[in-house]
Amino acid sequence: MQSEGGLGRHPWNRRKTLAPGFGHAGVTGNTKNACDATLKIIRENNGLSCYKKRNSSMTEVSYARRSGETMKSMIKRTPVFPFFRDARILVRWILAGRPVPPPHLVKQRAIRTHARKHHLSIFIETGTYRGDMIEAVRRDFEQVYSIELGADLHRAARERFASDPRVQLLQGDSGEVLRGLLARIDRPALFWLDSHYSDADTARSALITPVRRELEHILAHPLARRHVILVDDARLFNGEDDYPTIGSLNAVLAGAGFAPCRVQDDIIRIHG
Numbered sequence: 001m002q003s004e005g006g007l008g009r010h011p012w013n014r015r016k017t018l019a020p021g022f023g024h025a026g027v028t029g030n031t032k033n034a035c036d037a038t039l040k041i042i043r044e045n046n047g048l049s050c051y052k053k054r055n056s057s058m059t060e061v062s063y064a065r066r067s068g069e070t071m072k073s074m075i076k077r078t079p080v081f082p083f084f085r086d087a088r089i090l091v092r093w094i095l096a097g098r099p100v101p102p103p104h105l106v107k108q109r110a111i112r113t114h115a116r117k118h119h120l121s122i123f124i125e126t127g128t129y130r131g132d133m134i135e136a137v138r139r140d141f142e143q144v145y146s147i148e149l150g151a152d153l154h155r156a157a158r159e160r161f162a163s164d165p166r167v168q169l170l171q172g173d174s175g176e177v178l179r180g181l182l183a184r185i186d187r188p189a190l191f192w193l194d195s196h197y198s199d200a201d202t203a204r205s206a207l208i209t210p211v212r213r214e215l216e217h218i219l220a221h222p223l224a225r226r227h228v229i230l231v232d233d234a235r236l237f238n239g240e241d242d243y244p245t246i247g248s249l250n251a252v253l254a255g256a257g258f259a260p261c262r263v264q265d266d267i268i269r270i271h272g
């Protein structure tokens with residue numbers, strides 16, 4: 001039986017009492033947001049289970065230690081390392097005031113959150129590049145399509161995902177190829193529109209970005225009102241370099257019977 005006042009006096013329980021200034025009333029808005037975001041990642045991933053699945057076990061770490069592996073690489077192999085790495089990226093970004101563009105991780109989370117909320121099992125990306133978004137979200141969907149203009153980038157991505165039957169990669173201008181792909185889509189999908197020229201090793205069609213054509217194809221699809229469309233790089237939608245303004249985008253949406261888009265964390269969000 002617990003003695004009277006026993007719980008409060010136990011050293012372990014005393015440690016849970018927060019020092020003045022460390023309670024929620026004492027933290028800044030940004031710090032609280034960062035803490036909330038970290039807790040949200042844990043909740044979204046059912047605790048740390050998704051990290052455990054993808055990583056080696058503690059037994060392997062003990063083995064690695066015996067075989068002379070460095071402490072740093074041992075820590076990287078622990079099951080919870082990716083969780084702390086992701087939390088650190090997210091917390092730093094929030095504490096910096098959520099600057100744009102956000103880290104890739106924030107985009108991945110937006111895709112996952114919308115897919116879960118709207119029960120979407122098909123992912124369609126324009127602009128494959130190296131396939132990093134595919135790698136991040138492919139386990140969250142039954143079918144994954146991605147279109148890339150650059151022949152070498154397309155070939156490299158095919159090699160990267162050769163063993164995953166969920167992933168289908170198409171080569172060509174997404175302003176055109178997307179129309180043919182949509183003809184085969186008979187379930188609501190999540191679109192990640194991210195094809196554009198951006199220096200380095202990226203490809204370029206006649207346009208810097210084919211996003212207007214892509215949106216026209218999607219809005220004309222029979223399931224348009226049930227799709228969710230996320231468009232990256234909202235900050236570039238200023239009417240220059242083939243990007244529409246957010247205002248003209250909303251006019252197109254209104255013409256198709258859609259509500260205005262919502263912009264958050266540099267991502268344009270459209271759904272019927």
Ligand SMILES: C[S@@+](CC[C@H](N)C(=O)[O-])C[C@H]1O[C@@H](n2cnc3c(N)ncnc32)[C@H](O)[C@@H]1O
Nearest residue numbers: 127129133149173174194195196197202203205
């Ligand atoms: C910003 S990167 C995509 C990044 C990728 N979605 C990710 O999140 O990891 C843009 C890609 O679009 C490709 N691209 C440019 N114009 C294109 C077009 N008209 N059709 C298809 N892809 C295009 C570029 O070659 C580049 O690989």
